[in-house]
Amino acid sequence: MADHNDPNAVNSIFSDIDVSAADLYDLFGFPSDDSAGREKVLIALTFAAVPEAGVFDTDMLYRIQIAAHPRVEAPSEDERSLETLLRYFDAVKDKYLVELHAAEIRVTFDQDNRARVAFKDFPGGSFQAAADTNETLTIETPDGHSIKAFLGGRDDAFFNDLPGFFRSINYAPQFYNVPHSMMEARELPIPKTLLELEGNHLFNFDPKNPRHGRGVKKNLPPGPWTWKGDRFLKDEHGNFRFVYSGEDAQAGRNVNALIFEIPLSFITESPAEDRIVSTWGESWVLKAAPKVESIPDRLFWLEHPWALLDAIQLDEEMKKYKLVDTDGQPFADAGLSEREDNRQLGANNFWLAPHFIKRLAHLGWGFGPSISALGLHTSFDHDNSPVSVHKTYATPIEAFPRARKTLFQRLNMPDDSWNKNGRDIPLRRPFEIFVPNVCAIDMDTTGTWPFGRRLEDQVATRFLSMFLDMEAELDGQRYHVETLNDQSLWDRAPIVPKTPPNPLKNDKEFLDHFPYLAAPW
């Protein structure tokens, strides 16, 4: 999934680690389609359905942080230097760490699967409510707003060919039994690629073992796990073999979800100016000591469901918990942070900025030549390499020139429907999207990625579109974030299977009303 199976502390790919309720999957955020009454934003945080869909882990605390602000002034078109980029990251850091004081929603659950929902530091103050799970609720705030909430089990709203993504990055634990202690045997040192590499026997599709990597694992053979070839694999008809299948690996799976539809005027006192709602989710697990000490506070919550909370008391509460996972942007973790436990920083991922540049260049050397081989234009400067290359960088200085265009180009949208209010909104650029690691919802748009994230967005494929050259054209139209989702492109391409990388829609229809995510299986 966008953020599945990370960090490694809760990585269920490995045989000795169970699936954990701390494993956040996705954060969706977009202006609500319900136009009745006040302007509202929809935020949905999904995570592993543990102990089961609709039943929550009482040791967990989930936190959704929310900050509304005007659009950030980004560097102009002609300032495409590393210095500019680093200055931008620094400015954003100050903004998030110093200027913006995010409000938050905290959710915990008791033994009866009832929720305590605490709203902290919103303009109307802080308060909390007791809530039933698995049903749509309306929470009336002290300052007269109505917030819709649903806390319960749902169908997993993410639709994605996860094994295809792992095949593209040669991620061994998806395909092989990999010793947990062998950190170097995860992403193997084989070029990342969208097209199978001739002789890449470790990861190429095996018709004799078609489920390899899709539930079937083999024992990791002894190394070296490198690739010595010099070309993409082609079949007898001259077709490349796609690493993706277009299959929905998440079909039929459930999640637990916290879904809120919140009036913008509850989040900010200046809804006309604060058009960006930045949000991110966190999972925290109770520390052992408070579990021993715990004095039942359930009665208090039940008897005072609308009690105003003292902010200090809430902060004391956080001392009892330990941060495990964060989720803001899809693929910020899986694609760019390599799932390291200590990179679970959420919005505060600024120190990863140099790593982000290096990682993007590393991915570019894999995906760029793949795109070129298909006759498409890439934003990544790979010196016309005829095949994907495994290249890592020690410094961002070295990596930046290669990834400059990928970082700075504006990601075209397929049409203007995203800009629902017809405002002068610049197209987003990758460097703005991933640092900080938040879902930045533009309230004047539909909230489709990268202006938020809607349920129906095929974000995995849109992520890949960053490596397309957005100045190039196909059939008279500039490349855009949906180009790789266009079936006709694949029908014409010398490739099998002829499918977009990932499924185009979810396995279950989304609802046209709150809570929007489909009922669980």
Next chain:
Amino acid sequence: MVKGHLHKEGPTDYEIELGRINNDICELQAGALTAPIDVGMATKFAYRLYHRASLTGDLAEFEVVETAIDATMRQVGPWADLCLLKANLDFKLHRLADARRDLEMVPGLANVPQARALRADLDLQEGRYESALEGYENAIQENRTWDNLVRLAYFKARMGDVEGAEHLYIEAEEEITAKEMRSYAWVELQRGVLDLTHGRYECAGTHYERANEAYSGYWLVDEHIGGLLGAQGKYDQAVALYERVVARVPRPDLQQAVGDLYVSAGKPDRARPWHDKALAAYLESARRGDVHYLHHLAAFYADVRRDGAEAVRWAREDLELRQNFSTQAALAWALYRDGRFAEALAAMHQALSSGVRDAKLFCRAAMIHLAAGRTDESARFLREAAEINPHYVDVHYPAP
């Protein structure tokens, strides 16, 4: 007041965890070792077996783990996670050289974080204190996990830095989540031991109670409480509790502990069958070539049987495997029992040179110095022992 524990209705945390592990083992055992081996499943199986052996304290179960590891590696070759498990197993059973070899079986394995921490443990066991300290500090710098923190805490506690140890234990507890309550209970036990060895019995009792609240039904908690009751002179309660523990975990060291408590209670006749049973098991273990109980044999012959020559024999065997303050002190005490005071003094000086500060060690150093005619030094060690733990009293075994 600290008591033994009669558990609440319903299964205890220990029983729940053991049941879960047993279920996993049942599910895995049919396929785990069937050729062609799925090494992921086999690894999980071996780890579950290890968890069960650690939880139950049954040393025989570690042999089952070893068999599973060896059977898997015969088919698939050295597998990093299994080599690491094997190294931990060998370390637990005091086969230190084997543990080091295990870590060398897969290139690069010795440098993974868990292996580096284990290497520091090996350094400590082999008397390389500076290397051990450096290893622990490096491990923490790279990976500030609760288990690394308690490793250093233990080191500091042994070296007399009680405050430093306590801080590290507290920090370790901060890292442990509600999903790891057994680990939390275990750290509470270590904190209790720290208090116990410094004569703070009430504090020790509080930690032990807390361990029990965190993780109910654990025999290890009861064993610690039994030890505390014994230290407090509440022998009847201690014996009753220990006998319940031994009924669950029939290990010879625990059987000896029951005998020792009877001795302390002035009931040597009741002690004898327990001691006999313990000795028989120790000797059987040694006869099989196991080294785990060598230090128990040395202590048993020195104190229970007062057979200095035999004590020296076992102490030397143990010392050949691991040269540390504990094995050196055991040899010194055995030599003392054998009337070889000059040699005892030399061995004790070696133990003391480690820098370890411990009431029992200092008491025995005092006895040996006294026997060697060094009365001033003897008095100094007694004073230092009393400073560390004013309540420390060695078990007074009757002469055989």
